[in-house]
Amino acid sequence: MEIEPVKNQLKTPKSLWYIICHTLCEQVNFSGIKAIMVLHLTSELNYTQDDSMMIFHSFMLMSYLMPLCGAIFADSYWGKYKTLIRLSVVYAIGNVILTGSTMADNFSFDTQRYITIAALLIISIGNGGIKPCTYTFGGDQFQLPEQKDQLATFFNRFLIAVYLGILLAKFFIPELRASIHCFGRDSCFPLAFGVSTLCLLLGIGGFFMGRNLYIKRKPENHVIFRTFGCICYAIYKKITSKSDNAHHWLDRSKDKYTLIEISDTKAALDVIHIFIAFPVFNALYEQQFSRWTFQATLMNGKIEAINWEIKPDQMQTIYPFLSLIVLFYFKSTVYPFFAKFGIRTPLQKLILCHTFAVFAFMSTTILQYVIFGEITTISRHEGRFSVYNDFNCNVHINSSTMPIDDIVESLGTSNFKCTPTFNKEAVNITLKFDNSCSSYHDKLLYTEVTISKGKSISYLLTRTLNNDTILRSINNHDDLKKSKNGNPRLRILMNNNLKTDRFFELTIPGKKYFTPYQVSSFASEHFKEVAIGNYTLRRGGEVISTNIRLMPATIYTLLIHNDSRKLESKLFASDRGNHLHVLWQLPQYVFIVFASTIFFSTSVQFSFTEAPLRIKSFIAACSFLAHSAGNLIVVLTSSLSIEQQVHEYLFFTGLMFLDTLLLAYLSSNYKYKTFKQRTIDFEKGQIINENTQIKDLPSNKT
Incomplete structure (x- = not known):
């Protein structure tokens, strides 16, 4: 015992x-x-x-x-x-x-x-x-x-x-x-x-x-299988048995377990x-x-x-x-x-x-x-357009048909909101360069912009290869949607003569094995998801810009300007996130x-x-x-x-x-x-x- x-x-x-x-x-x-x-x-x-x-x-x-x-x-x-x-x-x-x-x-x-x-x-x-x-x-x-x-x-x-x-x-x-x-x-x-x-x-x-x-x-022999078997057999007996005298539905399996x-x-x-x-x-x-x-x-x-x-x-x-x-x-x-x-x-x-x-x-x-952080919301009744100035002088923009009247600073940008009559409407505007633009032969530029309800469209004021002044649209409209993973999104704007330059790249100093972003890969001017970091813009061995900080959940536009004297860049941020x-x-x-x-x-x-x-x-x-x-x-x-x-x-x-x-x-x-x-x-x-x-x-x- x-x-x-x-x-x-x-x-x-x-x-x-x-x-x-x-x-x-x-x-x-x-x-x-x-x-x-x-x-x-x-x-x-x-x-x-x-x-x-x-x-x-x-x-x-x-x-x-x-x-x-x-x-x-x-x-x-x-x-x-x-x-x-x-x-x-x-x-x-x-x-x-x-x-x-x-x-x-x-x-x-x-x-x-x-x-x-x-x-x-x-x-x-x-x-x-x-x-x-x-x-x-x-x-x-x-x-x-x-x-x-x-x-x-x-x-x-x-x-x-x-x-x-x-x-x-x-x-x-x-x-x-x-x-x-x-x-x-x-x-x-x-x-x-x-x-x-x-x-x-x-x-x-x-x-x-x-x-x-x-x-x-x-x-114990097959204890888990016996447990499953007990459950399945009780369910089977509940479905097939006519009498229901069991106190608990599992009690129906007592003849086998x-x-x-x-x-x-x-x-x-x-x-x-x-x-x-x-x-x-x-x-x-x-x-x-x-x-x-x-x-x-x-x-x-x-x-x-x-x-x-x-x-x-x-x-x-x-x-x-x-x-x-x-x-x-x-x-x-x-x-x-x-x-x-x-x-x-x-x-x-x-x-x-x-x-x-x-x-x-x-x-x-x-x-x-x-x-x-910030997320741009455009009313379905309104349209927005932005102008990026690739000239190193101020430009005045106005329109006789829309409440558009502002100055775009040298290598700067301005945003305009309008309420068009139709879903998509062309608006005539006038651009007047200030006196500091004496090196350019055009002082006035008459052109038009497209305003679409509920959308944002960007334009770049720049020069062609023939040195003509133009205001060209950047794609059909801006995709300002932030990445789900929170990485910043970047697009790069530049003259046509720079788009094919394969010596431009964005690097992160201190990251020895980081693969640089080739600027030529941004030639489509679409927003592209990039890694968070503090970048340097290089052209070959030449450093053009430093401290280009790309922070989380932010939409960035990098403008690269080229004139006869030097290359320079400017970074614009919209819909800023918080680091x-x-x-x-x-x-x-x-x-x-x-x-x-x-x-x-x-x-x-x-x-x-x-x-x-x-x-x-x-x-x-x-x-x-x-x-x-x-x-x-x-x-x-x-x-x-x-x-x-x-x-x-x-x-x-x-x-x-x-x-x-x-x-x-x-x-x-x-x-x-x-x-x-x-x-x-x-x-x-x-x-x-x-x-x-x-x-x-x-x-x-x-």
Whole structure:
């Protein structure tokens, strides 16, 4: 007869430290990949931001879809330990391939893309496969309910290891990427990926060293398939059976499945029912590693006091740093504070997390709106035209038929708004050059401009190759739409004799490996998206202009003037954006930190304690499936290519608000359960396993 140990004789297993070490190193690896991947896809592999979003979140989708396979292997075939070891090796192989792909300069560009995607697929299989096993394997080392408090302490330490790994990765991996130059580039992605791979290998080695200390539960034959079978068979019986005497619809399967299997399936479905509200939260959570990083690229990260710049992907460091602080004060401060407002149960805490997520994306939306700044709006009844003066003297413009009367300064511009009678109307104007234009034989120019309702048209006052003065239109109309990714848009205006000059180029001083923009590529005079930076205009070895600053979300026109004496340029900006400091992202990070830290801590403990022992990995896999569904939401939204990013953020804010209401509704009737768990070690021949549902707690609290 087995004698139950006294509660105070049960010590915390030493094997847990090997599991926590493995978790720490694995998080450094995976979080490092997440931190720099979207920038790798855009800057190194030249994917657009929307395409990068779809690739990155498809990778995350697979990483959170594979836990189901990992749970099947762990619960039905290999057991958790062997699943962790074998899939960690697969995980490491994918990392080696990814690191190698960043150094493969001898491969074609398309081949590098294919290798990268293949590596991400392999990583997602390995990483996703071990996700449902790590913390559940740690939980198997305890005897419940006697060690319930020790289990909670383990989960807390487990999360501290997770966030510490994330913190180390989010700071050092982007620093390695940006601060070191290698392989002829201004960055060093191979070093960043290589260091994260090394961390993973160390974690696998440390976990293997503790192999003789672990309690390893023997997998039950096809437990997950039996769970699915129980559900499907009960549905089949409900459809085909005429009598309906069953207390619960799953009870119809009792002629084929045991009472324990039916009871466990009921408990599992109750938990999964709550998981319905998780995907939207996860969709918002994951975007701090993609959309928020892109948002940070539009902001100023310089800290002048210490002569250091916060990299866009380093802003993610705030998340684990604040999360660790919150974790340390969970029991002493955070939870007692919530309790004062009646927030005590797990589901109440999850509802609060959803509310914080709404505020996080509200902050993101407001910040995006401020960054994009001014946007030109032209009434559908009005038309606008702009005149750029390529002469180094003032020109007076007036019209006898429209209220047009202004002076365009030397190498300057003026904008005019009119209300035409028709949708498109030609207006006669007169241009009079002032006395400083004595070198030009034309003092007056009679011409016309076209005004179109709801549109803006630009004109350049310049000379032809025959030295005739003309006012020529610049394309049909101005496309003043800002880029969704917030990069500045630039067009270059110049004389015809300069358009074919291949010696003109725009460079960024200090960026050794930056590919200059050839001015001849702007000959069409259309607006073209360019990188943010401080440019220098050169013609061969001659510097024409310096300090040409192109800031985010701004429309620019660069006028290059040529006369007999010198070349010069002038930059005009319209629809200005705002180059805010990157620390303005702090409010959204603070909200998402409180939301996600409490969410994951609560959901991990909720899914473990509310799940029957036999299928804890299956329940964990289902929670990861909810995470996978969240990434699918992001992929589908990115595929829509919503024109303005601020509208996309508004969409997610509204969706999160509705999801919060859904979780509150699902929580209202949930009944909490308590299971008795005793440990088992089949390899040592000790059978000390028991799984019994003790009671259902009342549902008057959510």
